[in-house]
Amino acid sequence: LSIPAIIGFITLFGIATRNGILLVSHYQTLAKEGLPLYQSIIKGSKDRLSPILMTALTAGLALIPLAIGGELPGNEIQSPMAKVILGGLLSSTLLNLFVVPVVYYLANRKTEQK
Numbered sequence: 001l002s003i004p005a006i007i008g009f010i011t012l013f014g015i016a017t018r019n020g021i022l023l024v025s026h027y028q029t030l031a032k033e034g035l036p037l038y039q040s041i042i043k044g045s046k047d048r049l050s051p052i053l054m055t056a057l058t059a060g061l062a063l064i065p066l067a068i069g070g071e072l073p074g075n076e077i078q079s080p081m082a083k084v085i086l087g088g089l090l091s092s093t094l095l096n097l098f099v100v101p102v103v104y105y106l107a108n109r110k111t112e113q114k
Contacts, residue, residue, distance in 0.1 A: 004077045008084030016092035019055065020100055023048050027104055037108055041101050049097065056093040060086055 026048055030040035063082040070079030 002080050004079075004081040005084045008081035009088070011081075012085050012088035012092065015055065015059065015089065016096065019048075019052050019092070019096045023052070023096055023100055024104060027101075037105065037111075041105055045097070045101050052093060052096055056089045060089050 023044065026044040027040050030044050031037065035043065063086050066075065066078045066082035067086055069075050070083075
């Protein structure tokens with residue numbers, strides 16, 4: 001594990017955390033407006049889908065040339081960092097779009113039943 005790869009993990013952690021916080025915050029805002037839990041998750045996920053995908057695609061498309069040109073002189077630092085961020089963006093985007101809503105529902109369903 002190189003220093004650039006660790007820097008890539010730190011960058012990725014920031015992006016993934018921000019997306020998750022914005023998603024959950026939107027769920028909570030919709031719930032405060034009076035939507036039931038399930039509907040707030042569906043509507044919140046639809047509302048945040050575009051911004052999450054645009055962030056991931058923009059960063060991913062910008063990093064593809066850096067990840068591909070790893071053998072070129074001067075890219076010894078950029079290539080590992082770009083590869084870590086690209087792989088992590090894919091997995092964290094899927095996590096934010098599919099796992100976070102399910103976990104939020106499971107964590108809050110008892111609150112709604114009361």
